[in-house]
Amino acid sequence: MSKLFRRSLEEGDEDPIALALAPPGNETPLERQERLAAEAEARQRSEAIDEEINRQRMEKKKGPKCIRILLLGQSESGKSTTLKNFQLMNSPKAFRHERASWRAVVQLNVVRSVRLILDTITEAQAASNPSSPSSAMLAIPRQRTESIESGSVQIRFNPELLKLKMRLLPLQQVEEALLRKMTPAGSAEFEATHLSPATNLPYSSRAGKFKEIAINSTAQWKGAFGRLMATARASMDSAADIDFEDPKDPGVILHACAEDIIQLWNDPTVKELLKAKKIRLESMAGFFLDSIPRITALRYVPTDDDILRARLKTLGVSEHRFKLKSGQFYTIFGKMHIFSNGLYKEICYIMTGEYSMLAAHVPSEVSRLSVLHYALVLNLSVTEAWVPYFDDIDAIIFLAPISGFDEVLLEDPAVNKLEDSLLLWRRIVINPILKNTQLILFLNKTDLLKAKLDSGIQFGHYVTTYGNKPNDYESTSRYMRKKFSNIFTQNSPKSRLFYVHLTSMTDSKSTEKILMNVKDMVIRDMLQESSLL
Ligand SMILES: Nc1nc2c(ncn2[C@@H]2O[C@H](COP(=O)(O)OP(=O)(O)OP(=O)(O)O)[C@@H](O)[C@H]2O)c(=O)[nH]1
Numbered sequence: 346m347s348k349l350f351r352r353s354l355e356e357g358d359e360d361p362i363a364l365a366l367a368p369p370g371n372e373t374p375l376e377r378q379e380r381l382a383a384e385a386e387a388r389q390r391s392e393a394i395d396e397e398i399n400r401q402r403m404e405k406k407k408g409p410k411c412i413r414i415l416l417l418g419q420s421e422s423g424k425s426t427t428l429k430n431f432q433l434m435n436s437p438k439a440f441r442h443e444r445a446s447w448r449a450v451v452q453l454n455v456v457r458s459v460r461l462i463l464d465t466i467t468e469a470q471a472a473s474n475p476s477s478p479s480s481a482m483l484a485i486p487r488q489r490t491e492s493i494e495s496g497s498v499q500i501r502f503n504p505e506l507l508k509l510k511m512r513l514l515p516l517q518q519v520e521e522a523l524l525r526k527m528t529p530a531g532s533a534e535f536e537a538t539h540l541s542p543a544t545n546l547p548y549s550s551r552a553g554k555f556k557e558i559a560i561n562s563t564a565q566w567k568g569a570f571g572r573l574m575a576t577a578r579a580s581m582d583s584a585a586d587i588d589f590e591d592p593k594d595p596g597v598i599l600h601a602c603a604e605d606i607i608q609l610w611n612d613p614t615v616k617e618l619l620k621a622k623k624i625r626l627e628s629m630a631g632f633f634l635d636s637i638p639r640i641t642a643l644r645y646v647p648t649d650d651d652i653l654r655a656r657l658k659t660l661g662v663s664e665h666r667f668k669l670k671s672g673q674f675y676t677i678f679g680k681m682h683i684f685s686n687g688l689y690k691e692i693c694y695i696m697t698g699e700y701s702m703l704a705a706h707v708p709s710e711v712s713r714l715s716v717l718h719y720a721l722v723l724n725l726s727v728t729e730a731w732v733p734y735f736d737d738i739d740a741i742i743f744l745a746p747i748s749g750f751d752e753v754l755l756e757d758p759a760v761n762k763l764e765d766s767l768l769l770w771r772r773i774v775i776n777p778i779l780k781n782t783q784l785i786l787f788l789n790k791t792d793l794l795k796a797k798l799d800s801g802i803q804f805g806h807y808v809t810t811y812g813n814k815p816n817d818y819e820s821t822s823r824y825m826r827k828k829f830s831n832i833f834t835q836n837s838p839k840s841r842l843f844y845v846h847l848t849s850m851t852d853s854k855s856t857e858k859i860l861m862n863v864k865d866m867v868i869r870d871m872l873q874e875s876s877l878l
């Protein structure tokens with residue numbers, strides 16, 4: 346039997362840790378004094394750490410430093426654009442450093458607008474009767490409702506337009522090059538979804554033709570552009586971030602096609618065709634055809650406004666943090682139209698109420714938020730077990746694009762966009778789990794609403810309850826505000842203040858004021874809430 350084992354047996358103490366920590370048997374008085382002093386110091390250090398933890402805990406209780414805001418709204422409502430405005434306000438340097446990436450998105454938006462026109466021409470050509478003697482003649486219904494009474498318009502494609510179409514074919518290469526650059530080989534980060542149908546084309550005839558590019562919110566796509574993007578520099582000279590000398594720069598072909606793009610966009614036959622098909626390109630996301638000379642210039646660098654207008658669909662949920670003087674400002678944004686994202690499987694798991702099962706199927710960084718998001722979408726009866734996943738959201742900014750009164754949903758062409766926004770708003774308002782969450786409503790895209798009304802589109806034609814009231818911005822916006830407000834007051838589980846703003850997220854100046862106002866209000870209400878507790 347070993348000496349050590351005999352000793353522990355004799356002392357009746359078999360705990361190896363106690364044995365290892367036991368003072369040596371042959372300790373001198375001086376060694377003992379030193380040992381006790383070291384132990385006292387260690388104890389003090391440990392107590393100080395405990396105290397600091399407690400202090401931080403108390404501080405957190407006194408007033409949370411982190412504000413959590415969730416951006417919600419249907420696809421294309423302006424969530425990403427709101428986030429860009431937050432970035433522009435809080436971290437303008439970082440925002441401007443991304444110009445090289447946004448340059449590519451603007452180029453892609455231009456190329457896609459051109460392709461939409463070219464595809465519409467091709468479709469119209471194919472629809473014309475080849476056996477008819479006037480094969481270049483085309484019958485297009487003017488409007489769903491008017492086509493029966495007024496018959497159809499005749500559109501003739503002149504040979505010059507068809508030649509123009511041929512000359513613009515190289516743009517397809519530009520599109521492919523941009524997509525290749527944005528989509529790392531073998532990555533599934535992009536998912537093509539459909540371009541907004543601001544038209545009355547049947548969904549089936551559009552499906553698969555006009556695909557929209559989407560970016561997964563967790564993807565690092567911004568690193569793919571410009572030679573200096575990888576090495577984040579402190580310089581504000583963002584033009585230096587773009588590799589203009591790259592012979593493969595898509596800007597070169599785009600520049601060469603500039604004249605033809607302008608000619609195509611201004612062609613009276615094209616205008617007539619788009620009108621007949623009810624394709625309002627100028628109110629569609631990512632519209633830049635009115636700025637072609639500037640955007641196709643060889644040394645084009647996107648302005649702040651261009652970045653706000655650039656359209657790239659987000660998939661999934663993303664999370665952003667901004668540091669503010671008053672602490673940390675934290676925004677999160679999510680999506681409402683889940684079925685178009687192929688996330689049906691996850692939804693089934695939520696139905697079973699098993700958070701852990703869901704978490705195993707969505708990327709970890711988004712899982713908790715996805716639960717909140719999907720549960721809200723499905724209007725599930727949320728049980729107590731769900732509360733921890735919802736209770737840390739301080740405010741929800743809900744975006745309703747009110748210019749969509751005459752448009753239908755991409756996901757379901759039978760549903761009007763405004764109607765969809767009202768239904769989603771009701772779901773958020775009525776949800777008992779959010780009864781303490783501040784709800785802020787942004788009636789967005791007011792600029793597009795004005796433009797539509799000015800162009801003669803009748804609000805009352807689509808919103809029949811509006812009746813014969815004036816077809817102007819003041820009356821229509823007041824009407825929609827009232828509708829959203831009524832839903833709020835009639836469905837809120839407890840009485841809350843109604844915060845609403847008429848916004849145009851592509852106008853950074855007016856938006857900055859509104860966002861400052863929202864930020865101050867959220868902080869104020871949060872402090873008030875915490876002092877009441
Ligand atoms: N004219 C105008 N365009 C806007 C406004 N707000 C957003 N947009 C544009 O509308 C398009 C869609 O906006 P996004 O911010 O990408 O929409 P989203 O809500 O993030 O959409 P998803 O990512 O599909 O969920 C972009 O091209 C924006 O520039 C607005 O107030 N006025």
Ligand SMILES: [Mg+2]
Nearest residue numbers: 424425658659
């Ligand atoms: Mg988005």
